[in-house]
Amino acid sequence: MSLRLSYTSHLLEFKFAARTSRGAIQNHKVFYVSVFSEDKPEEKGIGECAPLAGLSIDYRPELEDKIKEVVRLVNAEEVQLTAGEALPEALELEGWPALRFALETALLDLKNGGSHKIYGNAFSRGEAGIPINGLIWMGEETFMRRQIEQKLEDGYSCLKLKIGGLDFKQELEMLQSIRETAGADCLTIRVDANGAFSPQEAYKKLERLAKYDIHSIEQPIRQGQPEEMAQLCAYTPVPIALDEELIGVQHTDEKVRLLEKINPQYIILKPTLVGGLAASAEWIDLAEDRSIGWWMTSALESNIGLNAISQFTANYDITMPQGLGTGQLYHNNIPSPLQIRYGELWYEQGIKWEPGNTSLEQA
Numbered sequence: 001m002s003l004r005l006s007y008t009s010h011l012l013e014f015k016f017a018a019r020t021s022r023g024a025i026q027n028h029k030v031f032y033v034s035v036f037s038e039d040k041p042e043e044k045g046i047g048e049c050a051p052l053a054g055l056s057i058d059y060r061p062e063l064e065d066k067i068k069e070v071v072r073l074v075n076a077e078e079v080q081l082t083a084g085e086a087l088p089e090a091l092e093l094e095g096w097p098a099l100r101f102a103l104e105t106a107l108l109d110l111k112n113g114g115s116h117k118i119y120g121n122a123f124s125r126g127e128a129g130i131p132i133n134g135l136i137w138m139g140e141e142t143f144m145r146r147q148i149e150q151k152l153e154d155g156y157s158c159l160k161l162k163i164g165g166l167d168f169k170q171e172l173e174m175l176q177s178i179r180e181t182a183g184a185d186c187l188t189i190r191v192d193a194n195g196a197f198s199p200q201e202a203y204k205k206l207e208r209l210a211k212y213d214i215h216s217i218e219q220p221i222r223q224g225q226p227e228e229m230a231q232l233c234a235y236t237p238v239p240i241a242l243d244e245e246l247i248g249v250q251h252t253d254e255k256v257r258l259l260e261k262i263n264p265q266y267i268i269l270k271p272t273l274v275g276g277l278a279a280s281a282e283w284i285d286l287a288e289d290r291s292i293g294w295w296m297t298s299a300l301e302s303n304i305g306l307n308a309i310s311q312f313t314a315n316y317d318i319t320m321p322q323g324l325g326t327g328q329l330y331h332n333n334i335p336s337p338l339q340i341r342y343g344e345l346w347y348e349q350g351i352k353w354e355p356g357n358t359s360l361e362q363a
Helices: 063-075 097-111 139-152 167-180 200-212 225-234 252-262 277-289 305-314 358-362
Strands: 003-019 022-039 045-050 133-134 157-164 186-192 212-218 240-242 267-268 293-296 338-341 344-347
Touching: 003 063, 022 063, 022 097, 045 097, 045 252, 045 305, 063 097, 097 277, 097 305, 133 139, 133 358, 139 157, 139 167, 157 167, 167 186, 167 200, 200 225, 252 277, 267 277, 277 293, 277 305, 277 344, 293 305, 305 338, 305 344
Parallel strands: 133 157, 157 186, 186 212, 212 240, 240 267, 267 293
Antiparallel strands: 003 022, 022 045, 338 344
């Protein structure tokens, strides 16, 4: 049975200017890759290729040309794909982690009937939810406070705050007000600096953050400074989670060297950035072998990518909130069964996937 590929693009529009320490973004261009057989062209597996500007190694002008080349190779039968099996090396996808994730999940989807059921587990059957953190985006102080109040009203037991965009004193005051509302016994707080601290100032800032019973801080200093990060992880008063540090690290020996050099308390896995689900599974195995904690996070994908990541995550024994609450960020997301209830992500069996736009229907 010969498999064929097609693709289309879609411009996701944020409900607000999403700010990080790297700047603000208002839209996000993604590509949907479909795989199908000649015998059953109506039965498609769909994956999402959604690299992020300023972060993904495959966010570059040549990406669409690479997608076209992969489609051509497969459709001309110069390279053959098999649903549920590893991607052929002949596609040369090492430098294209977001495209690898899209193809990998599209094949898994097709293997399971093309119904967006990537894995069979309690989550995808609608029997269990996944605890998630409530994400608080950077912005003016009043904007951030409104988000915090709403997330607490919505029943979240874990909040993640983007920091590094306001004056640090303001950010500490915000944390103080949260703690006055909810103590560490009922509310977990994570912060994400996106590399905003300098190595010289990082430890002192971590000491000040520790006063607010912070669960962890993501990427306190910019990636690519292994000596400095290792020093921080060895003595930090706030557990450190590596995020951007993992981007571009694709070979097993490189992953081992990074984990053993830095020895972080946690790693955060974004399949779009690290090369897909198989790559994420390898990171998990390597981390657990070294008693390093982990959690999964979506990288601003639409519901297509978020669905695949969530079902993958549900294969594991989850003990901590995951970063899977980004499905509500867009005006024009793909309507799906993914729903958030009291700080948990659920796959609601009574809700159907409704493309709602020609871009996905044509994929």
